[in-house]
Amino acid sequence: MSRPHAWTKLLGRAAVFAACGLPLALIGFDALGGRLGANPIATIMNRLGYWTLFFLLLSLVPTPLKTLFGWTSPVRFRRMLGLFAFFYACLHLGTYVGVDQFFDLPAIAADIVKRKFITIGLLAFLLLLPLAITSTDRWVRRLGFVRWKRLHRLSYLAAICGVIHFTWRVKADLREPMIFAAALAGLFAVRLLAPLVLRSGPGTARAESVARAQELGRLRIDPARSSCGEARS
Amino acid sequence: MKITPLPLYLRRREFLALGAGSVVGSAAISLSLARSALASGEPTPPPLPNLRKGPFGTDERQNSFADITHYNNYYEFGTDKSDPAANAVVFPTRPWTIAFEGEIKNPQSVEIDELVKWFPLEERIYRMRCVEAWSMVIPWAGFPLAELIRRLEPTPRAKYVAFTSRLDPSKMPGQRRHVLDWPYVEGLRLDEATHPLTLLAVGLYGRPLPNQNGAPLRLVVPWKYGFKGIKAITKVRFVEKEPPTTWNRMAPSEYGFYANVNPDVDHPRWSQARERRIGEFFKRKTLPFNGYADQVAHLYQGMDLRRFY
Numbered sequence: 001m002s003r004p005h006a007w008t009k010l011l012g013r014a015a016v017f018a019a020c021g022l023p024l025a026l027i028g029f030d031a032l033g034g035r036l037g038a039n040p041i042a043t044i045m046n047r048l049g050y051w052t053l054f055f056l057l058l059s060l061v062p063t064p065l066k067t068l069f070g071w072t073s074p075v076r077f078r079r080m081l082g083l084f085a086f087f088y089a090c091l092h093l094g095t096y097v098g099v100d101q102f103f104d105l106p107a108i109a110a111d112i113v114k115r116k117f118i119t120i121g122l123l124a125f126l127l128l129l130p131l132a133i134t135s136t137d138r139w140v141r142r143l144g145f146v147r148w149k150r151l152h153r154l155s156y157l158a159a160i161c162g163v164i165h166f167t168w169r170v171k172a173d174l175r176e177p178m179i180f181a182a183a184l185a186g187l188f189a190v191r192l193l194a195p196l197v198l199r200s201g202p203g204t205a206r207a208e209s210v211a212r213a214q215e216l217g218r219l220r221i222d223p224a225r226s227s228c229g230e231a232r233s
Numbered sequence: 234m235k236i237t238p239l240p241l242y243l244r245r246r247e248f249l250a251l252g253a254g255s256v257v258g259s260a261a262i263s264l265s266l267a268r269s270a271l272a273s274g275e276p277t278p279p280p281l282p283n284l285r286k287g288p289f290g291t292d293e294r295q296n297s298f299a300d301i302t303h304y305n306n307y308y309e310f311g312t313d314k315s316d317p318a319a320n321a322v323v324f325p326t327r328p329w330t331i332a333f334e335g336e337i338k339n340p341q342s343v344e345i346d347e348l349v350k351w352f353p354l355e356e357r358i359y360r361m362r363c364v365e366a367w368s369m370v371i372p373w374a375g376f377p378l379a380e381l382i383r384r385l386e387p388t389p390r391a392k393y394v395a396f397t398s399r400l401d402p403s404k405m406p407g408q409r410r411h412v413l414d415w416p417y418v419e420g421l422r423l424d425e426a427t428h429p430l431t432l433l434a435v436g437l438y439g440r441p442l443p444n445q446n447g448a449p450l451r452l453v454v455p456w457k458y459g460f461k462g463i464k465a466i467t468k469v470r471f472v473e474k475e476p477p478t479t480w481n482r483m484a485p486s487e488y489g490f491y492a493n494v495n496p497d498v499d500h501p502r503w504s505q506a507r508e509r510r511i512g513e514f515f516k517r518k519t520l521p522f523n524g525y526a527d528q529v530a531h532l533y534q535g536m537d538l539r540r541f542y
Contacts, residue, residue, distance in 0.1 A: 037315055038296075038304035038511045039367055102515060107504070115502055168502065171365070172483060173312035173412050 009076075016077050020084040023051040024091070041100050048092035050176075053162045055085035056128075057183055060159060064190035079135055082155065086132040089125050117168035124161035127154050156191075159184055280439045281374055287355030289430055289455075289528070295358060296369040298438050300511050305445045306363065307464060308412055309398070309405040316407070317445035324404050326449040326465075335471035336391035339384075345449045349435055351384065352376035356439065357432055357453070362494045362523045364458040368508045373453055374436025379427040387423065387471050394426040395419075395476035396452060397468035413479050419452065419463035420476035420490065422532075430455055430528055433466075456522040456529045458492045489542040493533070494523035498542045 027047055030036050036043045059081035062074035101108050111118045131152055133139070140148045163184055167177040307317040310324075329345040354374050362368045382394070400416035402408040408415045425431065432453040435442055442448040447464025454461045460480050470476075480488035487501055496506045496519040507516040522529050533541075 038300035039314070039509065041509070041514075042367070107507075111504070114499075114504075117502055172308070173410075175410075 016080060020055065020080065045092060045095045045100060048088055048095060049166065052085055052088040052092050053166060053180055055081055055088060056155070056159050056162055057180065057187070059085055060155060060187050064187055064194070067194045068190060083132060083135060086128050089128055093125055117165055120161045121165035124158045124165055127158035127161065131155055278441050281354055281436045281441060284354050284356055284374055284439055287357045290358040291360060291370060293360070293370045295372055296511055301369060301371055301437060302443050302445055304511065306459065307445060309407045309417065310445065311407045312412060320406055321444035324444045326444060329449050331450060331466060332468045333385050334468070336388040336473065337471050338386035338388065352380050354436065359453060359455040360523050361455065361459055362508060362519065364460055364488065364500060366503060366505060366508045367511055369511050372438055373432060373434040374439060375432045375434035375453065377429055378431045378433050379429060381433065382427050390473050391471035392423055393472050393474065393476055394421050394423060395470045395472050396463045396466055398463050399465040399467050414482055417463055417479045418476065419461055419478050421454065424532055428529060428532065430525060456494060456525040458494060460488065461492050491541050493538065494519060495521060495538055495542065498539055
C-alpha cells in the first residue's frame with residue numbers, strides 16, 4: 001500500500017497529540033501562575049479526573065463516526081485518545097495516592113473498601129490497564145484481531161465505571177456527570193442500534209456512505225483487511 | 234515498507250511526559266501552596282469601627298483573606314468554589330431587612346445597619362471545618378447570637394431557631410437551577426443558638442463581610458460543619474419543633490440536623506477522620522466538635538451522636 005501525504009498524516013497526529021496534552025499543560029500553567037485556588041490538590045485531582053473521562057469517551061467516538069458516516073480518519077486517532085485517557089487516569093490516581101493521601105496506604109485501603117465511589121474509580125482504572133498494555137500492533141497480532149477487539153470492548157465498561165465514579169463523588173450539582181452520562185448513552189445507542197438499522201438491506205446508509213467515500217477516493221477498501229485496518233492507526 | 238512502530242514511539246513520549254508532568258506538577262503544587270499562604274490580598278472597604286477582641290480565639294495561623302474570599306461553598310452563586318467570588322460582586326446587600334418572628338415577645342423587622350448598632354462587635358478567630366474535609370482559620374467580626382436572642386425574649390414555647398436565607402434568582406444566579414431547595418434554610422436548637430460560641434457575623438479580617446462570605450449577615454457555629462453557617466440571612470423564626478434544613482432535605486442520610494464535627498462518624502461517601510487545612514500539604518486529624526468539645530460537648534450529653542449526626 002502506498003501512503004501519500006505521509007507527512008500530512010504525521011503532522012495531523014502531532015497536532016492531535018499536542019491537543020491531548022494541552023489540559024495537562026494548562027494545569028501546569030495555572031499552578032505556576034497561582035490560579036489553582038486555595039485547594040490546589042483538590043483542583044488538580046478534579047481536573048485530571050475530568051480529562052480522563054473526557055478522553056475515554058472521546059476514544060469511543062471514532063467507531064460510531066465510521067459506522068454512521070463512513071468517516072475513517074478519526075479511527076486513526078483512537079489508540080492515541082485511549083492512551084491519553086490512560087495517561088490522565090494514571091496522573092489522577094497518582095495524585096490521589098501520592099499527593100492527596102501522601103502514600104497513607106491504610107487510609108487508601110480503607111477508602112477503597114468503604115467508599116464505593118473510590119472502589120468503582122479504581123475498577124475503572126484496572127479495566128484500562130490491560131487495554132493500555134495490549135494497545136500495540138504486536139498485541140493485536142498476538143491476540144488475533146477478533147479476540148483483541150472483544151477485549152477492548154472493556155473500554156465501554158471502564159467508561160461506565162468512570163461516569164458512576166464521577167456521579168457518586170458529586171455533592172449536589174449533577175450537571176457535569178450527567179453530560180458525560182448522556183454522551184456515553186448516545187455512543188451506546190449508536191453502537192447498539194446502528195447494526196440493526198444499517199443491516200436492513202442494500203442501499204443502506206452504510207453502503208451508501210462507503211460508496212460515496214470510494215467515489216471521492218477518500219477510502220481504499222480492501223475487504224479482507226478493512227476490519228483489521230480499523231484497529232490500526 | 235515497514236511502518237514506524239508508532240505505538241512505541243507514542244508511548245515513549247507519554248512516559249517522558251509522565252515523568253516531566255509529575256515533576257512539574259509537584260513543583261507547581263508546592264509553589265501554589267506557598268503562594269496561597271503568603272498572599273494576604275488587602276481587603277478594600279474601611280475597617281469596622283470599635284471592633285474589640287472577643288473570647289475563644291485560636292492562635293493557629295489564620296488563612297489569607299484571598300483564600301477565605303475565593304474558596305467558598307455558596308451555591309446561590311454557583312457550585313464551583315470560585316463562583317461566589319465572581320458572581321456575588323454585584324449582589325445588593327442594602328437595603329436589607331431581617332425579620333424576627335415566631336415564639337418571641339417582640340416580633341419585629343430590623344434594618345441591618347440598625348441591627349449592628351445594637352451590640353458591640355467582636356473579633357472571633359474560629360476554625361471552620363467544611364463537611365468536605367477541608368478547614369480554615371477565619372477571623373470573623375460579629376456579635377453573639379445569644380445577645381440578640383436575649384433582647385428578643387423568646388417565649389417558653391421556643392425550642393428551636395429557624396433561619397432563612399435570601400430568595401432572589403435575579404441576583405443569585407445559582408438559584409435559577411434547582412441544585413438545592415431554595416431558599417436555603419438552617420436551624421439550631423435554642424441551647425445551641427444561645428451558646429456563647431455561636432456568632433452572627435457581619436465582618437471578616439476587621440472589615441465588612443464580603444458578599445461571597447454571606448453578607449450582610451451570616452451564622453457561624455464553629456463546632457458544626459460549615460454548611461450550618463447560613464448566609465445572607467433574611468428571617469429568624471423561633472419555633473417549637475425542629476425546623477427543616479436544606480442539606481438534610483437534599484440527602485438525609487448524608488447531612489443531619491446537628492452536623493456536629495465528628496471524626497468518628499463518617500460521611501457515607503468519605504471519611505471525616507482527617508481534614509486538609511487550606512494552605513497545608515499534610516492532612517491533619519479532625520477533632521471532636523472541631524476542637525471546641527470543652528465548650529459544647531455537655532450540650533449533647535446522653536445523645537447518641539451516631540444517630541443524631
